[in-house]
Amino acid sequence: MSVYEEFRRSVARVTRTAEQDITPETLLKNIKADSFHWVQIFIALESALDIELNVDQEVMKQLVTVDDFVKYIEKSM
Secondary structure, three states, X not given: OOHHHHHHHHHXXXXXXXXXXXXXXXXXXXXXXXXXXXXXXXXXXHHHHOOOOOOOHHHHHHOOEHHHHHHHHHHHO
16 A cells, blocks of 8 residues: 555544545645644554654644655655
């Protein structure tokens, strides 16, 4: 499964959103997730992708879209 597909699946599961509503162009600020949801999403991604995410607030401010976030994860792998 690709990083994008896993991200989309994790976000959909945690936020109870339809996967098809999450596209690469989706703005992260439009994802209905609070800080607790994001922690759950990060944990799900770390588990599914067997990686460790080190995303601080400054990095998150720079990530605007789902595609930005996915590319950040891919660079971290």
